[in-house]
Amino acid sequence: MIKVTIKRNDQHAIDSFTITGHANFAKRGSDIVCAGVSAVSYGAINSIIKLLSFTPDIEQGAEGGFLRCTIPSDIEEAVQEKVQLLLEGMVVSLETIERDYGNYITISK
Template identity: 50%
Template sequence: MIRVTVLRSKDNLISEFEMTGHADSGPYGYDLVCAGVSAVSIGSVNAVMELCDIDLNIEQGTDGGYLRVTIPNSIDSTIMSKVQLLFEGMLISLKSIELEYGQFIKIQNK
């Protein structure tokens, strides 16, 4: 199962998120849940870095079953608003996947 944990500040802003595990919804190379989650998350990270021109703190596992992204604290508030919008959009897409394939992915906010 893929577990997505979203850490939020006291202002309810996303400060980091972590994804662990594998969906195992199909054979390797044919796992549509894994492919969808990967496309949404990596696409969102790339969009934030490109469109907001910031460096995120990124940790990845060697087997593809781990991603942790931390947003630096020192970001200008205008840029932070853009980062938040893009990552909230990512969460909406992931929640859509969870709604359809909840036995393979769980999302929680902390």
């Protein structure tokens, strides 16, 4: 199962997210749940980097199945607002995957 953990600060802004595990929906290379989660999460990170010229702190597992993205608290407010919008879009997409494939992904906030 894929586990997504969203951590928020006191202002309800996303401080970080961590994704661990594998969906095991289908064999490797055919797993649409894993592919969807990967596309959504890496797409959000790549959008932040490309559109905002800002690189968050990223950790990845060598074998896959692990991604952590942390947003430093000392970035400009205007950039922080845009980062949050992109991350909230990611959360909405992940929740949609969870709604349809809840036996393979769980999100905790």
